[in-house]
Amino acid sequence: MPPQGFLAFCWHYTRPFWPLLLVSTLLSAVIAFLEVYLFAFLGxxxxxxxxxxxxxxxxxxxxxxxxxxxxxxxxxPLLNFFSEAVSHQGLRGNYAMRIRWVAHRYVLRQSMDFFTNDFAGRVATKVMQTALGVRDAVMKFTEVLVYVVVYFLGALILVATADRWLMIPLLIWLAGYAAACWYFVPKLGKLSQQQAEMRSLVTGRVVDSYTNIPTVKLFAHADREDTYAREGMDWMLKSVNDSMRMSTLMTTALQVLSGVLIFTMSAMAIWLWHAGSISTGAIAFAVGLTLRLKAMSQWIIWEVAGLFENVGVIQDGIETIACDRSIKDAPDARPLSVKKGAILFDHVTFNYGKPLIGRDRPVLQNLTLSIAPGEKVGLVGRSGAGKSTLSNLLLRFYDLEKGRILIDGQDIAHVTQDSLRAAIGVVTQDTSLLHRSVIDNIRYGKPDATMAEIEAAARKAHADEFIATLMDPKGRRGYEAHVGERGVKLSGGQRQRIAIARVLLKNAPILVLDEATSALDSEVEQAIQENLYALMEGKTVIAVAHRLSTIAAMDRLVIMDKGEIVEDGTHRELLDKGGLYASLWQRQSGGFLLEDEDLAAAE
Known part of the structure; x- marks a missing residue:
């Protein structure tokens, strides 16, 4: 986890580059001194x-x-060449890209809650902006400020060698310049932090609209999305205008200070020359240096303002990037070893961290469920009963509030998350594919899979037929065709079949099917079910489905209601019992579960 303090955060990402930064700083100091010395030589x-x-x-x-x-x-020229080479070849590209890489690696391993509570586009923007902010802030500080300090000190010293009175205009100007920086720069820094926040917000809103374009089109809400984006852009524009107004005032103040410097330095030099205290060359040196400082002054304060702007961007990024992970491997975590596949939910209570108010019940309450090695268990219940929550807890997307979950006697809170999820194959109702090729999406289940293995998995999932017909806008065909963001170029059924092929290829000892065939038509579902049953052989299976016909053949059905197990048994045993499951089975309409309110409306 990156430190949350500003300086510590910057140093965390800067540490590998300090030798190059030191060389760059020394070169800037030498160049600044030589430039001032050249002005003295001209005098x-x-x-x-x-x-x-x-x-x-x-x-x-x-x-x-x-x-x-x-x-x-x-x-x-040689020193400038080395300075530019160190800056542009050594630092500018590598520095920011390494920060992005390291920050991305950390953020990618955040909990599910982290991503569900924010815009994906906003998080990505902060990672990108913060990398540039750290690079520019550190480089401006180590190069520009050192250059400026050496330049100003050198100017003061060399002017003083001509006559100490010539230092007075410079000191007055420096005092005014410092006052302008003290007043304007922090204000610009705060405004730039607001801009960075607004920029992330606007990016998040725009990306949200693009990501959900099917929903936007289906509801004909392009105008509504225009308004949603425009609202964010108006907020951003206000922060930009506030910043520009402050910049105008700052620039005007600098112009006044520069005019005062030129006038006072020229007047002082002429007066001293008239008194016989300095030579004509000293006048040329002092006035020439003054004109150079005038040209530099605006550049310097903009660099300083840029430094504070980057400070604002970094502080905004720290809030997102330097967040502790809510789900972490325990210090003693070891890889999970699955030899049998026994699963035990032991007195599990969970409510997504939300406090209970009044007579509220937790999502899961003191739930105990034992699944034998190789057993196929179907979870049945109305929406909100806690079925999918149970699957998410098994995958440790969330930590329990009470109780424990064991796999072959190993508490999943004390095994590594990667090894836990590697041992569980999952197909969900909401299938999401990567914006990559078909082969990349299927191979996600087994990165070292051969082409023959990939094609075999696709055939078992009945995906090979439509894969052969695919072609993306760049002319890539078949397995090389890209599927679009979240697989948008494919139908729901096609995405589901790719996801099933991916899990078939993974061949994990534990299988979780959460509405795995819900997006498929009956004919394709029946064909795939045969392969899924073959896949289940020798595996421990937890299957969640509203379509009861798809799980009726499981070894055991667990009926959940309001976070508790209310019935447990085989399909026939539960029908004979005449309880909740029998009631749900009788209410089937086309094989789907109906809610109570749906039934009332139908009656």
Whole structure:
């Protein structure tokens, strides 16, 4: 987990690059000093040309002039080359990209709650923006500020060598400049933090609309989405306008300060020259340096403002990136070893961390369920009974509030999450595919699978027929065709068959089927069921379904209601018992479970 403190957060990602940053800083300092020294030399040159004898000038001053020429023509360009090489080749690309990589790796392993409570686009934007923010903030601080400090100090020292009175205009200007920075820059920093937040918000809203484009089209709500995005953009525009107004005031203040500096420095230099205290060359040096400082001043404060802007972006990113993971491997976590596949839910209570109010009941309450190795268990119950929650807890998407879950006697809270999920194959009702090729999506179940294994899994899932006909906009066909974001280019049934092929290929010892065939038509479902039954052989299976006909053949059916197990037995035993399951079976309409309110409406 990255540290939550600003400086510690920056150092966490900067540590691998400090040698390059140190070299870059030293080069900036040397370049700044040499540039100031060149201005001083130009003043000396004016004095030399004024007093020198043309006949002896080269003999007396030729060596000095050659050295200064070498500095201007060779040394400074060479130092600038090395500085730019270190900055652009060593830091700018690698620095930000490594931050993105490391931050992405951390964020990707956050809990399910983390992603369900935020826009995916907003999280991605913060990872991208924060990487640039850290890079630019650190590089501006180590290069620009060092350059500025050396430049200003060098200017003060060299001006003082001509006459100490010439320091007064510079010191007054520096005081005014520091006051302007102190007043404007923090305000710009806060405004930029607001901009970063608004930018993430707008990106999240736009991406949300694009991701759910089928829903937008189905309900003909393009205008509504326009308004939703426009609202966020209006908020962002307000923050941009506030920032621009502050920038205008800052720029005006700097122009006034620069005018004061030029006037006072010129007036002071002329007065000292008139009094015989300084030479003509000193005037040329002081006024030339003043013009250079004027040109630099606006650039400097914008760099400082940029530094604070990046500070705002980083602070905004810290809130998202430097979050502790709610689901973590225990310090003593070991890989799960599944030899038999026995599962025990031992007095499990769970309510998604929400407090109980009044007579509220938790989603699961003191639930105990034992599943023998290789047993096929169907979970039955109305919506909200806790069936899918039980599956999510088995996969440890959430931690229990009370109780424990054991697989072959091993508490899943003390095994690694990766090994736990590697041992469980899951097909859900809401199938999501990666925006990659068909072969990549199926191979997700077994990364080292051969093409023959992939094709065999696709055949068993009855997906090979439609895969052969696929072609994406870039002309890729069959298994190489890309399926679009979340598999949007495929029908629900096609996505489901790809997902089933993926799990067939994974061949995990424990299988969870949560409405696995709900998106399929009856003919395809019947064909796939045969392969699913073959897949279940030797495996422990938990199957959730509203269509009771799909799970009636399970070894055992567990009937849940309001977070508790109310009945347990085979299909025939439960029908003979005449309880909730028998009632649900009688209410089937086309093989689906009807809710009480649906029945009332039908009557």
């Amino acid at each position: 000396q040159l004016v004095d030399l040309l004024t007093a020198a004898n043309r006949d002896t000038f080269w003999a007396e001053h030729g060596t000095h002039l050659v050295i200064m020429g070498a500095i201007a023509l060779i040394l400074l």
